[in-house]
Amino acid sequence: MPTFLSKVGRGVAAMILVSGIVSAVSVVSATPAAAAVTCGPSAPDRESGTAQVIHKDTDYPTGVAMRTGPGLNCLILARVPWSAWVDLNCYRGGDGVFGIYSWSAVHYAQYFGWISNYYLTGYGADYAC
Secondary structure (H helix, E strand, O other), X not given: OOOHHHHHHHHHHHHHHHHOOOOOOOOEOOOHHHHHOOOOOOOOOOOOOEEEEOOOOOOOOOOEEEEOOOOOOOOEEEEEOOOXXXXXXXXXXXXXXXXXXXXXXXXXXXXXXXXXXXXXXXXOOOOEO
C-alpha cells in the first residue's frame, strides 16, 4: 500500500513531466502549465475504499469541486458536500492544491469525477490509475 509521501511524490513527478517545469512549485497552480492537464481521463476501478471530504473552505459553502479531470482547468461536474463520503477508484498526478499534487477518481451520487487529494481523508486513493 503506497504511503502518503509516495503518492505526493508521484503526483509531483507527474506534474513536472506534464508541465515541463523543474523549478519551484506554487501552493495552488493555475498557471499555463495547468492547461496541460488532460480533462476527462478514464480511470480503472482499482479499489473499493471510501474517503470523506474534509478541509472545508468557507469560500465554497456547498462543497468541494468534482471535476472532469485532475486539474483546475477541468470543468466542474458537481459540488460534493463537505463531510460527504465518496467511493475511491484510483489516483494520478495533477494540479497542486495546497502542496498536494495528486487527485483521486471518485464516485459520488450519480457522478464520476476527480477531487484533489487535499480534500479527502487519507489523501485519497491508495492505488495509481
